[in-house]
Amino acid sequence: MSGSAGLVHVAPRVDRSVPICEVEGEIDASNVESVFEQLLRSAPSDGPGLVLDLTRTAYLDSAGVRILFELARRLRTHRQELRIAVPGDGIVRRVLVLTALADVVPLHEDAESAAAVLRARVAL
Amino acid sequence: MCIRNPVAATDVTYWRAEPNRGDAPGGEFSASQPDPIRVRFPAQASQLAVVRRVLTAWLEAAGTAPDDIAPTVLAVSEAASNSIEHAYGPSEGWFELDASLAPVEAGRSGPRLTVTVRDGGRWQSKPPGAGGRGMGLMARLMDEFETRRSDRGTEVWMSRTLAGKEHPR
Numbered sequence: 001m002s003g004s005a006g007l008v009h010v011a012p013r014v015d016r017s018v019p020i021c022e023v024e025g026e027i028d029a030s031n032v033e034s035v036f037e038q039l040l041r042s043a044p045s046d047g048p049g050l051v052l053d054l055t056r057t058a059y060l061d062s063a064g065v066r067i068l069f070e071l072a073r074r075l076r077t078h079r080q081e082l083r084i085a086v087p088g089d090g091i092v093r094r095v096l097v098l099t100a101l102a103d104v105v106p107l108h109e110d111a112e113s114a115a116a117v118l119r120a121r122v123a124l
Numbered sequence: 125m126c127i128r129n130p131v132a133a134t135d136v137t138y139w140r141a142e143p144n145r146g147d148a149p150g151g152e153f154s155a156s157q158p159d160p161i162r163v164r165f166p167a168q169a170s171q172l173a174v175v176r177r178v179l180t181a182w183l184e185a186a187g188t189a190p191d192d193i194a195p196t197v198l199a200v201s202e203a204a205s206n207s208i209e210h211a212y213g214p215s216e217g218w219f220e221l222d223a224s225l226a227p228v229e230a231g232r233s234g235p236r237l238t239v240t241v242r243d244g245g246r247w248q249s250k251p252p253g254a255g256g257r258g259m260g261l262m263a264r265l266m267d268e269f270e271t272r273r274s275d276r277g278t279e280v281w282m283s284r285t286l287a288g289k290e291h292p293r
Binding site: 007026028029030039043059062065066090091094095098099 | 169170172173176185194195198199201202205209257258260261264265
């Protein structure tokens, strides 16, 4: 078996005008660049921002954290916001907190509540 | 601890060490006292998932709680990632994982896990700001963390006292 193919699946969707990108599986150095490209493609050029749904992400380390910082930075330059859905008891949230990504990107328990905030921003 | 020549990841062998049977109080934990492992992997990013599978399987076989498995596997995968990314140039290299579990010691709540990730490369400094995050994670997720560099390569040594789930009280 040749490694990282199949390790991760990135699934973008739009839920009532808010783009949500779900990452299922594992993000590590073997696939982080490919995941980053897919996330950038799923980020809209306008609108309130992007919800990244990590509720089904089983593994994410510092390589993944690096692209999340970069994704948040790029969205900010377009006055857009990144919000991340990640359950409160898992290793992925712990990593986001320990690396201080959580200091710059709001974390939600689920994608729906993250999307609701972005939707409210549109309504303003 | 008896460790012979390491093997390639495709040929995973669990080393049989001198059994620790009966060392734990009441002998309850001894049933899941696993033999140490040493596995050598090619220094390729595609091997990181293999490292995580091997270590997870070994920890699960030892009855390790999920709350201990997740951070340990992450710390080891980070160390392996560093070996792949920074230890070698264009040439091919390797890294090695050692894991062993010592019986419950006096004053500790559970057995003590020791993991080592070593490579045979020369440490190459990272671009500013890129590397500290992984090191910080390893240090925070494990009880003890130490990096040893020499002419022969880099060794990351980590330990963690596991939850004494097999030992109520």
